[in-house]
Amino acid sequence: MTVDLNSLVNNILAGDRYFLAKLLTLIENDHPQGLDALNLLYPHSGKAHLVGITGAPGSGKSTLVNRLAGYLRNNLLNPTQDGEQYPVTVAIVAVDPSSPFSGGAILGDRIRMRDLAGDPGIFIRSMASRGALGGLAKATSSAVEVLDAAGFSFVLIETVGAGQAEVEIVRTAHTTVVISAPGLGDDVQAIKAGILEIADILVVNKSDLPGADNTLRILQSAISMGYPATQVLPSEDQKGIGTPQWIPPILSVVATTGEGIPDLAEAINGHRQYLDTSGEKIRREHTYMRSRMEQLLGDQLVARFLNDYAGDKFEKALKLVLEREIEPRRAVELLIQDKLS
Amino acid sequence: MTVDLNSLVNNILAGDRYFLAKLLTLIENDHPQGLDALNLLYPHSGKAHLVGITGAPGSGKSTLVNRLAGYLRNNLLNPTQDGEQYPVTVAIVAVDPSSPFSGGAILGDRIRMRDLAGDPGIFIRSMASRGALGGLAKATSSAVEVLDAAGFSFVLIETVGAGQAEVEIVRTAHTTVVISAPGLGDDVQAIKAGILEIADILVVNKSDLPGADNTLRILQSAISMGYPATQVLPSEDQKGIGTPQWIPPILSVVATTGEGIPDLAEAINGHRQYLDTSGEKIRREHTYMRSRMEQLLGDQLVARFLNDYAGDKFEKALKLVLEREIEPRRAVELLIQDKLS
Numbered sequence: 010m011t012v013d014l015n016s017l018v019n020n021i022l023a024g025d026r027y028f029l030a031k032l033l034t035l036i037e038n039d040h041p042q043g044l045d046a047l048n049l050l051y052p053h054s055g056k057a058h059l060v061g062i063t064g065a066p067g068s069g070k071s072t073l074v075n076r077l078a079g080y081l082r083n084n085l086l087n088p089t090q091d092g093e094q095y096p097v098t099v100a101i102v103a104v105d106p107s108s109p110f111s112g113g114a115i116l117g118d119r120i121r122m123r124d125l126a127g128d129p130g131i132f133i134r135s136m137a138s139r140g141a142l143g144g145l146a147k148a149t150s151s152a153v154e155v156l157d158a159a160g161f162s163f164v165l166i167e168t169v170g171a172g173q174a175e176v177e178i179v180r181t182a183h184t185t186v187v188i189s190a191p192g193l194g195d196d197v198q199a200i201k202a203g204i205l206e207i208a209d210i211l212v213v214n215k216s217d218l219p220g221a222d223n224t225l226r227i228l229q230s231a232i233s234m235g236y237p238a239t240q241v242l243p244s245e246d247q248k249g250i251g252t253p254q255w256i257p258p259i260l261s262v263v264a265t266t267g268e269g270i271p272d273l274a275e276a277i278n279g280h281r282q283y284l285d286t287s288g289e290k291i292r293r294e295h296t297y298m299r300s301r302m303e304q305l306l307g308d309q310l311v312a313r314f315l316n317d318y319a320g321d322k323f324e325k326a327l328k329l330v331l332e333r334e335i336e337p338r339r340a341v342e343l344l345i346q347d348k349l350s
Numbered sequence: 351m352t353v354d355l356n357s358l359v360n361n362i363l364a365g366d367r368y369f370l371a372k373l374l375t376l377i378e379n380d381h382p383q384g385l386d387a388l389n390l391l392y393p394h395s396g397k398a399h400l401v402g403i404t405g406a407p408g409s410g411k412s413t414l415v416n417r418l419a420g421y422l423r424n425n426l427l428n429p430t431q432d433g434e435q436y437p438v439t440v441a442i443v444a445v446d447p448s449s450p451f452s453g454g455a456i457l458g459d460r461i462r463m464r465d466l467a468g469d470p471g472i473f474i475r476s477m478a479s480r481g482a483l484g485g486l487a488k489a490t491s492s493a494v495e496v497l498d499a500a501g502f503s504f505v506l507i508e509t510v511g512a513g514q515a516e517v518e519i520v521r522t523a524h525t526t527v528v529i530s531a532p533g534l535g536d537d538v539q540a541i542k543a544g545i546l547e548i549a550d551i552l553v554v555n556k557s558d559l560p561g562a563d564n565t566l567r568i569l570q571s572a573i574s575m576g577y578p579a580t581q582v583l584p585s586e587d588q589k590g591i592g593t594p595q596w597i598p599p600i601l602s603v604v605a606t607t608g609e610g611i612p613d614l615a616e617a618i619n620g621h622r623q624y625l626d627t628s629g630e631k632i633r634r635e636h637t638y639m640r641s642r643m644e645q646l647l648g649d650q651l652v653a654r655f656l657n658d659y660a661g662d663k664f665e666k667a668l669k670l671v672l673e674r675e676i677e678p679r680r681a682v683e684l685l686i687q688d689k690l691s
Binding site for chain 1: 394533646677
């Protein structure tokens with residue numbers, strides 16, 4: 010890094026994409042200068058609307074995210090500040106838990122670039138897993154904060170898969186969109202995915218394919234189980250604006266043709282208004298940040314504990330556990346209490 | 351709980367299924383008596399072979415796990431101790447990150463019970479997520495230790511989905527089986543799943559369906575990228591017994607008819623022998639237990655830190671972060687250094 014911290018930060022605030030990409034790499038690599046820059050940028054964050062988009066592999070997430078980004082960019086204007094209106098800007102963070110060995114992230118980026126290349130108001134970044142579990146979620150949160158501070162109106166956080174790590178990543182978001190598609194195992198497994206409860210908006214993508222009605226029906230019945238007193242057909246009054254409780258609307262989309270994308274954009278804006286007017290936005294930020302800080306606290310306390318005075322004792326405890334002398338949780342208790350005999 | 355700790359533990363060691371189920375519930379609910387019992391049982395663990403089985407929703411995992419359990423039970427004998435040979439016993443832990451609202455775990459169990467009911471040598475348990483992220487992985491590790499101590503020859507750990515939380519759960523296992531099936535998005539997405547690198551054995555289930563050849567080819571090319579110098583067709587010499595490096599074999603299975611299940615059982619045994627003879631088993635247990643203990647250490651240090659003297663300061667740090675004054679990681683650093691102004 011030949012550039013100093015202040016010019017890095019100032020260039021990013023001025024909209025420079027080259028320095029933005031550089032900082033995201035520093036953050037992905039957990040470089041200390043990345044954290045320093047993030048710290049300077051952080052006070053500028055908090056304005057973007059963060060949209061998490063998740064769903065099973067094969068549900069057509071990337072295509073849908075590309076379409077949505079293009080639609081938002083071409084059809085939405087930012088609220089005026091200087092009397093003029095500007096088209097919104099959109100950042101896409103594609104979180105990809107693939108190994109370096111599959112090369113998924115790079116390939117994915119190339120495919121996306123072809124679709125959205127040439128628009129300076131759209132910025133795309135893939136975050137790939139680099140070994141440590143949980144490291145990806147942390148780097149993604151920081152990357153989203155940087156993009157928010159850099160002034161993007163929307164940050165779309167796309168995650169591959171539907172596991173709990175993805176759920177964790179999506180928690181960063183204000184609005185979570187869960188994508189299904191016909192033919193991806195619309196049986197018991199589909200409602201098992203454990204992501205319905207985090208969905209603010211449900212999308213049936215590829216809704217022109219056979220079986221789409223069935224997927225729609227399964228989602229409707231799952232939602233009606235979760236919100237038993239309400240009717241669950243996707244209708245206007247269902248988008249939840251001004252209602253005391255948000256009922257996730259279920260939207261049919263064909264991402265490849267763009268059909269249904271305007272409805273999705275509208276539902277996202279509806280949810281954004283709901284968050285603002287209901288106080289739910291503040292609650293969500295509070296809950297998310299508390300859990301994030303507890304996790305960061307855990308990481309730092311462990312590093313200090315091991316580094317300062319308990320490295321050898323930790324090794325001893327580990328040995329006792331591996332020899333089946335003490336159960337792991339008890340061993341850690343004894344370690345902390347300094348009672349390890 | 352009307353039974354005392356010692357009789358709970360002794361009954362479980364004697365093979366009582368009722369008390370076993372009771373203890374697993376205590377552990378799932380994070381009840382302190384569960385941990386006490388686990389601590390007494392732990393020295394009896396370490397004998398079972400732990401097999402993790404994961405794959406995308408719709409890949410037919412449950413059917414395959416049921417078939418495999420039945421096959422192992424009917425065809426494998428335990429090494430003699432008293433001169434006699436007994437059929438192996440099998441425990442299945444189905445880890446289900448569904449919400450209480452979908453009821454997936456209960457439904458899944460009922461379907462399974464129908465297939466395997468009546469065999470006292472097979473024990474099935476679903477673990478469902480109860481809110482806290484990461485809690486499920488912890489409860490599952492403890493449940494596996496209990497089942498191991500209870501004397502089961504094999505513990506099959508089945509996870510729904512392919513996210514990083516599933517990867518974490520599967521790390522408990524000695525042998526990891528990753529299941530694919532035709533038609534589940536065999537494109538760029540398939541190799542993105544991020545689980546190939548943890549696979550010891552790859553299975554193409556539903557291999558009688560159209561497209562199975564294509565799935566097989568994709569897996570072969572993914573494996574050949576990871577192990578470039580070797581041939582990757584599934585063949586005898588590929589099962590890795592005695593070879594310096596284990597190359598994951600790719601097996602074709604039709605779980606509904608049982609076709610290919612004997613090969614899978616053989617591959618699992620082959621991998622078990624590889625682990626024992628190569629020293630890899632000790633390395634894996636060491637790596638896994640170190641990361642598990644670091645996580646437990648983090649949980650306990652945070653709880654103590656917040657409880658003992660930093661609760662108010664934590665709230666203050668959280669407030670500063672939410673007001674965008676300080677970046678979360680910096681805030682935690684200042685909190686630990688007691689430098690929060």
